[in-house]
Amino acid sequence: MSVNSDEVIVIADDRERSSGVIERLRTLGARVLVRRLEVGDYVVSEDFAIERKSVNDFVSSIIDRRLFEQAMTLLKSFSRAILIVEGDVERVLMWRGVTIRHILGALSSLLLMGVSIVFTRNIEETAYLIYNIAKKLQVKEKKRVRVSPTKIKMAKGGKTLRDAQVNLVASIPGISYELAERILEHFGSPRKFFSAHPSELRKVKGLGEKRVKNIIRVLDTSYLEAKKRANANITNYIGDDSNINSQ
Numbered sequence: 681m682s683v684n685s686d687e688v689i690v691i692a693d694d695r696e697r698s699s700g701v702i703e704r705l706r707t708l709g710a711r712v713l714v715r716r717l718e719v720g721d722y723v724v725s726e727d728f729a730i731e732r733k734s735v736n737d738f739v740s741s742i743i744d745r746r747l748f749e750q751a752m753t754l755l756k757s758f759s760r761a762i763l764i765v766e767g768d769v770e771r772v773l774m775w776r777g778v779t780i781r782h783i784l785g786a787l788s789s790l791l792l793m794g795v796s797i798v799f800t801r802n803i804e805e806t807a808y809l810i811y812n813i814a815k816k817l818q819v820k821e822k823k824r825v826r827v828s829p830t831k832i833k834m835a836k837g838g839k840t841l842r843d844a845q846v847n848l849v850a851s852i853p854g855i856s857y858e859l860a861e862r863i864l865e866h867f868g869s870p871r872k873f874f875s876a877h878p879s880e881l882r883k884v885k886g887l888g889e890k891r892v893k894n895i896i897r898v899l900d901t902s903y904l905e906a907k908k909r910a911n912a913n914i915t916n917y918i919g920d921d922s923n924i925n926s927q
Contacts, residue, residue: 688815689825690724693717701732704807708722710814719757724814725823726856729758732806735767742786751795756853762813764795767807845870852898859886872900921922 688710692702697714701722705712720729731754733741741747754761773780787797800806819825848870850860866884867873873881881892 686819687711688812688818690722690814691712691717691825692713694722696732697720699732700803701807701810703785704803705811708807708811709714719753720761722810723758723825724810725817725825726858727759728761728813728817728823729754730762730764730810730813732764732766734770735765735769736776739772739778739783742778745910747786748789748793751790751793755794757827759795762798764798764800764806764809766802768801784872786923849873852895854891854894859884862886 688765689712690705690710691713692705692715694714694716698704702714717723722730722731723855724730731750738747741750744825751761751763768781773783788796791832800809814825818825828870845864846857849855850857855863861882863873864870867876878892878896882889886887887895
């Protein structure tokens with residue numbers, strides 16, 4: 681995506697329209713592109729996503745363990761992720777039947793997974809935080825703002841054959857939209873890529889040993905084994921502190 685050197689762009693999930701954050705981001709000077717995102721609520725660079733939750737939703741997602749599944753999905757799609765928890769924590773704890781130990785247990789699990797957590801009091805603070813993160817990444821660090829088709833829900837009628845091919849290749853964790861295009865240009869088709877020998881994969885710029893091993897692991901691991909590992913990983917991160925029931 682071509683942008684002015686000082687322009688700040690934020691890609692926002694369309695389900696955030698009613699939050700008020702998008703309007704405040706625009707007031708701060710950001711250009712907000714509203715899309716249906718499959719992962720995260722806001723994307724501020726190709727490798728950085730932000731999940732926003734109200735305190736009430738945060739507590740609910742701890743209770744049903746949805747929080748940890750979302751965190752793992754974020755980290756599979758982006759190398760850096762932040763969870764913004766918005767609102768008055770103490771007020772919610774008074775009537776939700778959860779203790780501060782449950783909150784701290786969940787936070788410790790998220791931190792160990794690699795997700796940073798920031799608390800804000802209202803949508804104004806949330807918008808200001810998102811804007812400043814985006815500005816530092818895009819203006820100072822010159823990061824690009826681009827989201828792989830795998831992270832944007834596209835209407836069936838609007839998806840071209842090219843989109844489907846890039847989407848298929850970029851669905852592998854660690855392969856960005858840009859790298860997926862490079863892979864397809866090298867191999868000519870998704871089928872040739874998926875059937876390529878590891879030595880051929882290494883010829884593509886950006887496909888180092890780590891990514892090649894990951895591709896082979898994704899293609900060769902049985903689904904049942906992958907499902908078993910995923911469930912085990914979530915359980916290991918959560919522990920007993922977050923094992924609570926709704927009251």
